[in-house]
Amino acid sequence: MGSPLASWPWASLGSYKYLLYGPLVAKAAHAWRETGSPPLDSWCLHLLLLLALRSLTFQLWFSYGNMLFFTRRRRVVKDGVDFRQIDAEWDWDNLVILQTLIAAMVANSPAFPGVPELRAWDPRGWALALLLHVTVSEPAFYWAHRALHRVPLLSQYHAKHHSSPVTQPFTAGFGTPLEALILTAAMVAPLAGAFTAGAGSVSLVYAHVLLFDYLRCMGYSNVEVISHRAFAAVPALRYLIYTPTYLSLHHREKDCNFCLFMPLFDALGGTINSRSWELQKEVDQGMNDRVPDFVFLAHVVDVVSSMHVPFGFRSCSSLPFSTHLVLLPLWPLAFAFMVLQWFCSKTFTVSFYFLHGRLHQTWSVPRYGFQYFIPSAKKGINRQIELAILRADKMGVKVISLAALNKNEALNGGGTLFVSKHPNLRVRVVHGNTLTAAVILNEIPSNVKEVFLTGATSKLGRAIALYLCRKKIRVLMLTVSTERFLKIQREAPAESQQFLVQVTKYQAAQSCKTWIVGKWLSPREQRWAPAGTHFHQFVVPPIIGFRRDCTYGKLAAMRLPKDVEGLGCCEYTMERGVVHACHAGGVVHCLEGWEHHEVGAIDVDRIDVVWKAALKHGLTPA
Incomplete structure (x- = not known):
């Protein structure tokens, strides 16, 4: 049996724990139905409103802290938040649930005043709450926190909270019931004093609770938000308000900086970390920044998928993308953000590892998938890609890899446009398609003697066809352009050219069970495949599996090595730790230190070289 108050009583309920709010919701709904209007005189409604506002406070601070295009230079700890930490903190809102349930019990007790009995505003209560916070909550939390760092309380109750290496706003709510009760007592004491003195008000409840959450989230945000100049101008201020740097030192070194919000009590207790202010100055000035070795230049697919970014909902971005119903009401907000991106034309940093x-x-790139197919948008899109490449070059990035549509042949010749325009680039521009081709080719069983290839004259189709014909595998190349077919056929060795066969209709593949799809297939086109066919594919978006008697491969992808650190988001529909092959191709290019640009046509002779290099560095087929 575990220690008391070390685990949550509703832990086994999973997502059903939110049913604990049921009685509160039912009571507010009943009062609303009885009165025909929102029951503003009911504490149940106010507690539900507070619940929504508190959750929004945590979410907004989380989003801000992970908007690396705003905060990259002021991050305290440079590491990313990995899947292990995300899963451990999944139920961070247990704290909010507990406090809401406690508040509901108190508010429904006969001794507690009803909403109609209270003033909307009472300055006496605000002053008294501030006084009690400074004289009661702060010192009580300080000593309780220090006690949690002593044996055996640390191992039984507090070590789990310190297991999060990188603080996030959600880390502020992550802990055991005992920790939550201590924090609740620190929050409630000023309110209890104000209400006991008859100076309580509705505005005091809202302001105190939300300000308490705001300061907690600020400290855990891992982004320095207070200028060091403020502390230089008013030295006493550093003892009245803590900083994210101050709190991060406590999480990393544990036996210092125990305060709730005011370092004054660490000063009185002799537990201030001597490096707190100097480190805060360095972080605020951007001296803690680090230039990436590798950049993957991605693009958003559509408005719904744009909500899958790491600074959105962590519960979504840390899992493979799917359309969640909870996201649909936020579609207008995502659409407005899309318009803002177009207007500002900014290249946003969205994740790292x-x-x-x-x-x-x-x-x-601030462009969405459908824009790439608008002829008038071509110039603007290339301009944004070019700016990103030049920015990376100026920063000292070693390799920049282009995602699917950013290297479209019709858009910029697979990246050749930028390399030709800027011949003195230090950053290596990579389309990564060599590894994409390698992944697809290594999926094909060794006993296959014939394949059917659509998108046959594309960059990837050409490379796949030339590689397979060298292996004496017959390639049925679907194309109506005899000129393009003959051009590719002439590139093959003379003894291998006979294995490249031009076909113009899907009927030609009725007996071929290995299809390599580089062009989207409709249900009507798929019906020509014989039963038992496997569809390999490199088409974006991937084809839909209509045939139950056939199997469908996913887009070419590779799993990153197990020693990857700080990876906490999924790349679109990919599983955790899996990236698109073109992304992995850029990673390999960087790790190998290759000095050439990988743009334009795929060098077939390098397919096996890149594949072996990927395996050498621990990347594996997904």
Whole structure:
């Protein structure tokens, strides 16, 4: 049996724990139905409103802290938040549930005044609450916090909270019931004093609770938000308000900086970390910044998928993308954000991770998938990609890899446009398609003697066809352009050209059970495949599996090595730790230190070289 108050009583309920709000919701709904209007005189409604506002406070601070395009240079701890920490903190809102249930019991007790009996505003209550916070809550929390760091309380109750290496606003709510009760007592004491003195008000409840959450989230945000100049101008201020740097030192070194919000009590208790202010100054000035070795230049697919970004909902971005119903009401907000991106034309950094000690980042072009197919948008899109490449070059990035549509042949020739325009680039521009081709080719069973290839004259189709014909595998190349077919056929060795066969209709593949799809297939086109066919594919978006008697491969992808650090988001529909092959191709290019640009046509001779290099660095087929 575990220690008392070390685990949550509703832990086994999973998502059903939210049913605990049922009585509160039912009572507010009943009062609303009885009166025909929102029951503003009911504490149940106010507690539900507070619940929504508190959750929004945590979410907004989380979003801000992870908007790396705003906060990258002022991050305290440079590491990313990995899946282990995300899963451990999944139920961070247990704190909010507990406090809401306690508040509901107190508010429904006969001794507690009803809403109609209270003033909307009472300055005496605000002053008294502030006084009690400074004289009661702060010192009580300080000593309770220090007690939690002593044996055996640390191992039984507090070590789990310190297991989160990178603080996030949600980390502020992550802990055991005992920790939650201590924090609740610190929050409630000023309110209890004000109400006991007859100076309580509705506005005091809202302001005190939300300000308490705001300061907690600020401290855990991992982004320095207070200028060091403020502390230089008013030295006493550093003892009245803590900073994210101040709190991060406590999480990393544990036996210092125990205060709730006011370092004054650490000063009185002799537990201030001597490096707190100097480190805060360094972080605020951006001296803690680090230039990435590798950048993957991604793009958003559509408005719904744009809500999958790491600064959105962590519960969504940390899982493979799917359309959640809860996101649909937020579609107008995502659409407005899309318009803002177009208007500002900014390239946003959206995620990062460390691999073999090197920093890898993902940037995003402010363009959505459908825009790439608008002829008039071509110039603007290329301009944004070019600006991103030049920015990476100026920063000292070693390799920048282009995502699917950012290297479209019709858009910029697979990246050749930028390399030709800027011949003195230090950053290596990589389309990563060599590894994409390698992944697809290594999926094909060794006993296959014939394949059917659509998108046959595309960059990837050409490379796949030339590689397979060298292996004496017959390739049925679907194309109506004889000129393009002959051009590719002439590139093959003379003894292999006979294995490249032009076909113009899907009927030609009625007996071929290996289809390599580089062009979207409708249900009507898929019906020509014989039963038992496997569809390999490199088409974006991937084809829909209409045939139950056939199997469908996913887009070419590779799993990152197990020693990857700080990876906490999924790349679109990919599983955790899996990235698109073109992304992985750029990673390999960076790790190998290759000095050439990988743009334009795929060098077939390098397919096996890149594949072996990927496996050498611990990347594996997904």
